Amino acid sequence: xxxxxxxxxxxxxxxxxxxxxxxxxxxxxxxxxxxxxxxxxxxxxxxxxxxxxxxxxxxxxxxxxxxxxxxxxxxxxxxxxxxxxxxxxxxxxxxxxxxxxxxxxxxxxxxxxxxxxxxxxxxxxxxxxxxxxxxxxxxxxxxxxxxxxxxxxxxxxxxxxxxxxxxxxxxxxxxxxxxxxxxxxxxxxxxxxxxxxxxxxxxxxxxxxxxxxxxxxxxxxxxxxxxxxxxxxxxxxxxxxxxxxxxxxxxxxxxxxxxxxxxxxxxxxxxxxxxxxxxxxxxxxxxxxxxxxxxxxxxxxxxxxxxxxxxxxxxxxxxxxxxxxxxxxxxx
Amino acid sequence: xxxxxxxxxxxxxxxxxxxxxxxxxxxxxxxxxxxxxxxxxxxxxxxxxxxxxxxxxxxxxxxxxxxxxxxxxxxxxxxxxxxxxxxxxxxxxxxxxxxxxxxxxxxxxxxxxxxxxxxxxxxxxxxxxxxxxxxxxxxxxxxxxxxxxxxxxxxxxxxxxxxxxxxxxxxxxxxxxxxxxxxxxxxxxxxxxxxxxxxxxxxxxxxxxxxxxxxxxxxxxxxxxxxxxxxxxxxxxxxxxxxxxxxxxxxxxxxxxxx
Amino acid sequence: xxxxxxxxxxxxxxxxxxxxxxxxxxxxxxxxxxxxxxxxxxxxxxxxxxxxxxxxxxxxxxxxxxxxxxxxxxxxxxxxxxxxxxxxxxxxxxxxxxxxxxxxxxxxxxxxxxxxxxxxxxxxxxxxxxxxxxxxxxxxxxxxxxxxxxxxxxxxxxxxxxxxxxxxxxxxxxxxxxxxxxxxxxxxxxxxxxxxxxxxxxxxxxxxxxxxxxxxxxxxxxxxxxxxxxxxxxxxxxxxxxxxxxxxxxxxxxxxxxxxxxxx
Numbered sequence: 111x112x113x114x115x116x117x118x119x120x121x122x123x124x125x126x127x128x129x130x131x132x133x134x135x136x137x138x139x140x141x142x143x144x145x146x147x148x149x150x151x152x153x154x155x156x157x158x159x160x161x162x163x164x165x166x167x168x169x170x171x172x173x174x175x176x177x178x179x180x181x182x183x184x185x186x187x188x189x190x191x192x193x194x195x196x197x198x199x200x201x202x203x204x205x206x207x208x209x210x211x212x213x214x215x216x217x218x219x220x221x222x223x224x225x226x227x228x229x230x231x232x233x234x235x236x237x238x239x240x241x242x243x244x245x246x247x248x249x250x251x252x253x254x255x256x257x258x259x260x261x262x263x264x265x266x267x268x269x270x271x272x273x274x275x276x277x278x279x280x281x282x283x284x285x286x287x288x289x290x291x292x293x294x295x296x297x298x299x300x301x302x303x304x305x306x307x308x309x310x311x312x313x314x315x316x317x318x319x320x321x322x323x324x325x326x327x328x329x330x331x332x333x334x335x336x337x338x339x340x341x342x343x344x345x346x347x348x349x350x351x352x353x354x355x356x357x358x359x360x361x362x363x364x365x366x367x368x369x370x371x372x373x374x375x376x377x378x379x380x381x382x383x384x385x386x387x388x389x390x391x392x393x394x395x396x397x398x399x400x401x402x403x404x405x406x407x408x409x410x411x412x413x414x415x416x417x418x419x420x421x422x423x424x425x426x427x428x429x430x431x432x433x434x435x436x437x438x439x440x441x442x
Numbered sequence: 443x444x445x446x447x448x449x450x451x452x453x454x455x456x457x458x459x460x461x462x463x464x465x466x467x468x469x470x471x472x473x474x475x476x477x478x479x480x481x482x483x484x485x486x487x488x489x490x491x492x493x494x495x496x497x498x499x500x501x502x503x504x505x506x507x508x509x510x511x512x513x514x515x516x517x518x519x520x521x522x523x524x525x526x527x528x529x530x531x532x533x534x535x536x537x538x539x540x541x542x543x544x545x546x547x548x549x550x551x552x553x554x555x556x557x558x559x560x561x562x563x564x565x566x567x568x569x570x571x572x573x574x575x576x577x578x579x580x581x582x583x584x585x586x587x588x589x590x591x592x593x594x595x596x597x598x599x600x601x602x603x604x605x606x607x608x609x610x611x612x613x614x615x616x617x618x619x620x621x622x623x624x625x626x627x628x629x630x631x632x633x634x635x636x637x638x639x640x641x642x643x644x645x646x647x648x649x650x651x652x653x654x655x656x657x658x659x660x661x662x663x664x665x666x667x668x669x670x671x672x673x674x675x676x677x678x679x680x681x682x683x684x685x686x687x688x689x690x691x692x693x694x695x696x697x698x699x700x701x
Numbered sequence: 702x703x704x705x706x707x708x709x710x711x712x713x714x715x716x717x718x719x720x721x722x723x724x725x726x727x728x729x730x731x732x733x734x735x736x737x738x739x740x741x742x743x744x745x746x747x748x749x750x751x752x753x754x755x756x757x758x759x760x761x762x763x764x765x766x767x768x769x770x771x772x773x774x775x776x777x778x779x780x781x782x783x784x785x786x787x788x789x790x791x792x793x794x795x796x797x798x799x800x801x802x803x804x805x806x807x808x809x810x811x812x813x814x815x816x817x818x819x820x821x822x823x824x825x826x827x828x829x830x831x832x833x834x835x836x837x838x839x840x841x842x843x844x845x846x847x848x849x850x851x852x853x854x855x856x857x858x859x860x861x862x863x864x865x866x867x868x869x870x871x872x873x874x875x876x877x878x879x880x881x882x883x884x885x886x887x888x889x890x891x892x893x894x895x896x897x898x899x900x901x902x903x904x905x906x907x908x909x910x911x912x913x914x915x916x917x918x919x920x921x922x923x924x925x926x927x928x929x930x931x932x933x934x935x936x937x938x939x940x941x942x943x944x945x946x947x948x949x950x951x952x953x954x955x956x957x958x959x960x961x962x963x964x965x
Contacts, residue, residue, distance in 0.1 A: 136560060138641075143655040169560045170648065171641040176552065180641065183556035276654050277476060300657060304475075375649075379658035594760055595790035597778060599804035599855065609803075613794040690794040690835040 130345040134165045137332070138186035140174035141275065143376050145295045145391045146330050148368070149212050150190050153356035155371050162348035173245075173275065181206075187338060188349070192216075193328040194249055196430045197410050201423035205336040208431040210350045210439075212357070213329035214396040214405070215319035218253040219298045221307035222290045223283060230290065233257040233311065242273035242288035249329075250292040255416050257311060257322070265416065283307060299387040315393030323412070328405040329394070331431070339432075350435035351442070354399045361397055365389035398440060401431040478660040486664040496668065502645040503669075506562050506634035507676070510569025511627055517570070518577025519619060526585035527611070543575045547633060551640045560641060569633025573626040577619065584618025585611050617691055620684040627676045635669060646672070709772030711736045711859050711891030712757055717766030719752050726752045728917035730766070732910065734859075737889040741902035742920075743954060744912030745961030750895040751787070754861045757893065758784050770859070783857030785848055787864045791836045797823060797847045798832035804855040822850040826880065842873035846880070853884060860885075860892040867896070878905060878934040886931060899954060903946055904934040911953050914961035922953045 139147055150168065153159055159166040169186060171177040178195050180186040182204070189195075196206045222230040230236060236258070243250040255265045273282040279297045282288050283306050291297075291307065295314075301307040312318040319327055332353055339346050360368065365388040369377060377384035406427045414421035460480045466472040467479040490496035525532040547568055558564040588611055596610045638647025646669055653661030712734040719726045727749035734740045742750050756763050757770075759779035768775040770782070791800045799806075802819035806812075823832055826846040836844055845865060852860070866874040878901060885892065896902050902909050903926055911922030928942055937943055 138560075141655050143652055167560075167643050169641055169643045170651065172639070172651070176641060179552055180555060180560065183552075185555050185559045277657060277659070280657075281476070296657060375652060375658070375661065376656050379653075379656060379660060384656070589790075591786050591788045591790045592792060594758075595784065595786055595851075596792070596803070596807075597760070598758060598782070598784045599851070600780070600807040602807070605807050609795075609806075610792065613792070616794070690796075690837070 128344045130163060130348055131342040132187070132345045133163065134167070135188065135345065135349065136167050136169055136186045137188045137190055138169050138171055138177035138180040139190040140171045140177040142168055142170040145387050146213055146217050146394065147190055148372075148388070148391070149353060149356045149360060149395055150332075151372060151376075152359060152368070153352045155373065156356065156359065158352035158355045159349070162352050164345070164348055164352070166349075174248075181334065188332055188334040190330060190332050192249055193331045193333075193406070193409055193430075194252075194413060196331065196333050197406070197413055197425060197427075198417070198420060200425045200430055201420050205429065206333055207336045207339055207429065208328070208331040208333040208401065209339060209346055209435050210332045210353045210399040211328050211396045211401045211405075211431075211436075212331060212353065212399070213394045214326045214402070215313050215315060215394045216249065216253070216327050216329040217294050217314045217391060217394045218250055218292060219294065219309055219314065220254065220257060220290065220292050220311040221298060221301065221309050223286070223288075224306055224308055226289055227308040230310070232261065234261040234263055236290055237263060237267045239289040240269040240271050240287070242271050242279060242282050242291040242293070244275050244279070244293060245272040246270055250294065252412060252416055253313075254292045256412050259415060260322075280304075280306075295387045295391055296384070299383060299390060303383055303386070314391050323408050325408055326402045326405045327408050327412070328401060328431075333431075336429075347435050347438060350399065351439045354436060354439040357396055357399050360392070360395055363392075365392065368392070399436040400433050400440075401436075406430050474659075475657070476659060478663050482660045483663045483667060486660050487667060490664065490668070496649070499645050499649050500668070500672070502562065503631070503634050503638065503647065503672070506565040506569060506637070506645065507627070507630045509562075510566045510633055511573055511623075511630040513566065514570040514573025514630065515577045515619075515623065515626060518574045518579075519581045521574075522578045522581025522615075523585060523607075523611070526582045526615075527607075532582075539575075539578070542571075545571075547571055547636060548640070551637055554637070555641055560643070565634045565637030565642070565645070568637040569630040572629035572633045576622050576626045576629060580618045580622030581615055584615030587618070588614040617688055620680075620688060623680050623684065624677055627680055628673055631669065631673050631676070708736050709769070710734060711738070711771060712893065713767075713769040713772075714753070714757070715767040715769075717753070717756060717763045717768065719749065719756060719761075720764045725917045726915060727912075728919055730919050732920060734891050734893055736771075736858075736891050739885065739892045739894065739905060739907045740910060741894045741896060741906035741908070742910045742912060743896055743899050743902045743950075744918065745914050745954075745958040746897060749915055749918045750897075750912060751863050754784070754863050754893065754895055757859075758782055758861055779859070781857060782859040782861050783852035783855055785852050785860070785862040785865045787867065789836070789844060789848075791844055791848055791851070793836050796833050796835055797828060797839065797843075800836070800847055801832075801850040801854060803851055818854060819850070822854045823847070825884070826850045842869055842877065845869065845877055849877075849881070849884070856888075858890060860890045860894075862892065862894045864895050864897065866901070867898070874901075875934050881905070882930075882932060882934070899947060899951060900938055901934075903928075903943060903950070904932065904937050909950055911950060911957065914957045921957070922950065924950050 139150065141147065142151065154166065154168065169180065171180065174191045174195065177186070177189050177191055181189045190212065193208060196208055199206050220233065241254050243254060251270055254268065254270065258265065258267060271282070271288050273279040273288065273291065279291065279293055280300060283291055283301055291301070298309070302309065311322060313322055313327070332349065365385045368388050369381070369385050410425060410427060464480045467474050467477060525535060550571060551568060554564040554567045558567055592614070593606070593610055596606055601609065634645065635647035638645035639651045642648040646665055650662050650665035653665060710733045712732070714730050714732040717730040718728045730753065732753070742753070744750055755761050756768060757779060759775055759777055770779055792803065795803070798816060798819050801822055802815040805815035805818060820832060823829060826849055828843060828846055831839065831843065839847065866877045869877065882905065894902070894905060906926055909924045909926060910920045912918050913921045924946065926946060928937060
């Protein structure tokens with residue numbers, strides 16, 4: 111008898127529990143294996159999406175803007191990408207909204223070529239030099255401009271060279287095509303391991319980020335159209351649940367423990383280097399997924415320093431993110 | 443041509459390249475970071491197949507390739523037929539086709555993603571655009587190259603327009619079409635892999651792209667090698683079909699017959 | 702008014718002119734082929750012999766003049782003529798048997814019947830057992846024989862032949878010429894046979910027409926051949942009558958050949 115009542119209760123409970131509007135979800139990301147997006151892979155690998163009853167497919171693109179285009183074009187439901195894009199697109203009238211914060215700090219690093227390390231001690235010393243960035247107009251680009259501005263220099267005081275995202279960036283430094291480089295992992299640690307650069311400015315953690323920006327600077331975010339969120343609140347909630355769970359799992363873990371759950375393909379080439387990269391980046395991840403209020407403000411401030419159109423546009427920063435889903439996830 | 447000699451030379455050349463590469467890296471002349479080395483690549487390929495993880499990706503790329511190949515060939519042959527037999531249509535469409543063919547497929551990739559989504563359809567579409575033009579141009583040419591004597595003969599023997607198409611034009615064009623198939627297969631693969639490279643969740647191109655992202659040059663080259671073997675196998679399959687269907691054609695360099 | 706039915710000529714050309722762009726190939730040609738008559742047309746190269754054949758076949762209408770087939774004006778393709786081309790016209794992708802059966806296939810005959818008849822014809826031209834070979838597996842002479850079967854199987858009333866044996870070696874050519882006569886004797890079609898080989902023309906034909914050198918070529922000589930039939934082409938060449946006729950026609954032909962060469 112008890113068994114039957116239990117079963118009935120279970121069935122009723124399941125029926126009454128809100129079902130996700132969309133079971134199959136596509137998330138676009140520009141470089142899935144990048145350590146800045148590591149929590150996404152953690153959620154996938156540890157089955158957190160599946161636990162939430164979701165079938166998530168992660169589509170990997172060759173860069174943040176390609177991933178964003180997939181979202182805008184309608185082929186992807188959500189994007190894991192940098193918060194900057196949300197601000198920029200809100201200025202263009204696109205109502206995008208971040209639903210959970212993955213990286214609280216941007217992980218941008220400025221490094222100088224080892225052979226010039228004694229001449230260049232601060233960003234101001236880069237005057238007249240060539241600085242490599244992923245591509246002109248990217249976060250790595252604006253990072254350089256911001257650092258220069260803080261020391262009273264203008265963007266035109268350096269030469270910005272787009273060196274791409276991968277091996278080409280490494281080659282650019284090794285072939286002395288640039289004197290300094292503004293980039294993210296794994297390029298930074300790889301260059302360091304090869305003795306090619308010395309790190310000048312490091313925002314892969316709280317201390318470095320606060321030194322540069324005076325506070326948190328939201329970076330990797332799970333975001334989408336507000337209309338998607340409104341049409342699929344339960345699905346969104348479950349996605350956020352999974353990400354928050356992954357972020358919480360990461361807390362207190364050692365780099366080795368984290369690497370152990372990642373796909374072998376990510377590190378099989380050089381497990382030691384990968385572990386180093388993870389170790390250097392653990393400080394970047396948000397511990398709970400909440401957007402700190404000052405964060406979007408800082409992002410907007412930095413971006414509008416160099417983007418006149420953005421500065422002119424009225425952006426309602428409160429629309430760029432919501433903590434509602436994260437709070438519900440944390441309450442569980 | 444002595445086949446054994448050719449094979450020996452091929453083997454020799456291959457060994458030269460592989461050993462040269464291996465030793466250049468081991469001796470430090472070439473940076474392993476950017477080039478990996480054959481021994482590592484071989485091990486990686488073995489691991490992929492031993493663990494079976496590569497089969498899923500191979501299957502996806504194969505599916506995309508085959509579908510692009512079939513749809514592109516059918517459409518190309520159909521259009522080639524139509525335009526070869528209808529000079530007005532050919533004249534009208536000629537500049538449009540040339541313009542379309544000049545668009546770099548890499549540029550089309552995100553547009554196709556927009557139209558067809560992120561699944562295999564957009565990759566098939568990319569392969570289609572490459573295969574289509576090869577099949578089209580070859581069919582068009584093949585039909586226009588039909589021997590006028592054979593054509594006149596068939597007409598004198600009473601062939602209707604349909605019969606001409608079926609018994610003269612198509613078979614005559616077949617040898618052109620079939621020879622284009624071997625090129626097309628390669629293009630179908632390229633289309634599929636480029637599409638996967640630029641945005642996907644599975645497939646050989648995806649595997650290579652991922653490996654690139656983590657600086658795993660060994661896997662990049664392993665992917666390239668697997669891809670190359672893949673294309674060669676497909677080419678062999680097509681040439682077998684070609685030989686079967688073209689049994690009536692004399693070997694090049696051999697004319698006339700016995701007795 | 703006579704009540705006798707007059708059978709019109711198989712082929713009548715009246716004032717036929719053909720142009721290719723501005724080039725006048727043949728001009729004001731009058732030619733007749735009586736029913737059952739074997740007419741050979743000789744002339745130097747470039748004298749428009751093939752052009753005439755194509756006009757009679759209906760492959761290309763003349764720029765001027767009239768073409769009548771058995772008295773009726775020709776419109777479109779000449780359904781009553783068979784054409785043996787100079788070049789290889791067999792379909793290379795079909796077997797000898799399928800090639801021989803081709804016209805029947807086009808006419809809608811069921812496959813078995815077409816193949817049966819084609820097989821019989823291949824035997825007739827001496828190619829029994831070669832039915833499953835492709836043209837590239839046959840010698841030049843064999844291909845010509847298949848072509849012959851291919852044309853004759855349709856039982857055309859008119860046979861148009863464009864230097865059909867010129868690409869063959871001398872022995873094979875003579876074999877084929879005898880073969881042709883043998884088959885022709887069976888039902889006496891009306892034949893128009895083009896050649897530049899005067900000996901061949903005389904050996905085969907009832908009448909030899911000589912064409913002038915181009916451009917604007919036209920018939921300039923008409924010679925009845927009184928040699929008796931049946932003939933063997935090798936033997937007949939050695940007879941006195943043959944040599945006599947040959948001398949006569951060659952006198953006229955040689956001038957045209959010189960003229961053609963002078964213009965070359």
